[in-house]
Amino acid sequence: MSRAPRQVDVLVVGGGQAGLAAGFYLRRAKTDFVILDAYARPGGAWPGMWDSLRLFSPAPFSSLPGWMMPQPPGGGYPGAADTVAYLTAYEQRYELPIIRPVTVKAVRTGTRRLLVETDQDDWEARVVVSATGTWSRPYVPHYPGVGDFRGEQLHTVNYQRPDPFRGRHVVIVGGGNSAAQILADVSTVTRTTWATLRPPRLLPDDVDGRALFDLATRRHRAALAGRNDDGISGLGDIVAVPPVRDARDRGVLKSEPMFSRITPTGVTWADGSELACDVIIWCTGFRPALGHLAPLRLRGPGGLIPTEGTRAAGEPRLHLLGYGDWTGPASATLIGAARTARTMVTEILAQLQR
Structure with missing residues (x-):
């Protein structure tokens, strides 16, 4: 006989930077929540990054809420290893309830809760936050002859x-x-x-992630107001x-x-x-990893799930975090995920009280 699903108020799918940012605010609000992470070790996708990668901003501007990323040895822009170390220490510092490795296979509509099926236990949650990112879905465009290349x-x-x-x-x-x-x-x-x-x-040498985040925020606000702001592409x-x-x-x-x-x-x-x-x-980018949400049938004509802020327009119990401007200004970055998560959790708390 299969076990009954475990129950929780908020279930976060993904333990990378976006999931940790959500976890910080959920923990601070004393919410009943759990984070399920498919990776066997902390850091989300960062342990898989190339050795020489550098973030776009200095450590103080590449941080999650509550605790600033330490300066890397020698200063400058943090690398992938610095980011993994920071995210590992971050989840330990705030004692976030992360279960790993767990693969979420499907999220389905339940009577009063969403049903989350995994390769281990199943769960029922009043709210689900999808924070799976894009790293697991690399995109390669098709060009004639691509299958003939011998290199x-x-x-x-x-x-x-x-x-x-x-x-x-x-x-x-x-x-x-x-x-x-x-x-x-x-x-x-x-x-x-x-x-x-x-x-x-x-971009000019003195423009980094700090300015880009401000520009992304300005562009997002302009779009909400029906205006066009080409500030980022105008710079580079x-x-x-x-x-x-x-x-x-x-x-x-x-x-x-x-x-x-x-x-x-x-x-x-x-x-x-x-x-x-x-x-x-x-180096042709990625697509959002949304396969676990397919049973909800929420995707729009462009393949993305229509949202109002971070909340899925067709399923208010589902929020999406960390996929880029689609789910918040620069929300695929550390600082962007942090700021978007704060607004999202405020909305989730209001939903739980209703």
């Missing part, structure tokens, strides 16, 4: 360090921050070519963290137009020019 292809999620690519010609695809940082890393050991849909633009695309500045100064931070086809030995452009290469690294 190595990998995505941002698979990249760790440049040494395995020494002596091989590497094509890096994508015009964002991940592409620029990985290009900066790989170009220290081998030849690189950077392919982008449009010319990438570095890529934060000039120290490794990217170094690549710029070495003259390797130059992009080529996007190729049109992949061949067994390289890539070709629409004008017929060809390039032989050994490796293609797709």
Whole structure:
């Protein structure tokens, strides 16, 4: 006989930065809650990041609520290892009720509660917060010939360090921050070519995540008011963290137009020019990891779940946190998740009292 589902007021799916931010405010409100995390160790997706990654902001501006991230040794921008150490200590500091590793398979509608099915116990919750992020859903666009390439292809999620690519010609695809940082890393050991849909633009050296968050907030407020604010795109695309500045100064931070086809030995452009290469690294982003919410049938025409703030428009007992501007200004960042979580928990508390 199967056991009856365990019951809780609030269940958070995901123990990364967004889940921890939600947990801080839920703990402070003395709410009955639990966090289920699919990863075996703390830190969310951060333990899988590449070794040389740098955050976009100094530690004081890359922190979760209640406790500032310590300055990394030597100062400067924290790296992935610094972030893992901080998130690990954070959940211990606030004694957050995290159960791991637990895979949430489905969230379904119940009579009065949402039913959460996992690979272990099942749960019933008055409110569910989905904070699964995007790291588990890397996106690679389709290009003709992609299956014919005889070299190595990998995505941002698979990249760790440049040494395995020494002596091989590497094509890096994508015009964002991940592409620029990985290009900066790989170009220290081998030849690189950077392919982008449009010319990438570095932000001014004195603009980092602090300014970007303020601009994202301004853009979000403008959208709510029916106005257009192009402040971020008007500045540029890529934060000039120290490794990217170094690549710029070495003259390797130059992009080529996007190729049109992949061949067994390289890539070709629409004008017929060809390039032989050994490796293609797709820095082409991610999609929200929402498969566990499929039984609720909430997705809109664009594939995302329509929301009012963080609350799902079609299921008020479900909140979504940490997926980017879609669920709050810059909410895929540490500081953005923290600020969005505070507003979300305030709303959840009001829901629990009704």
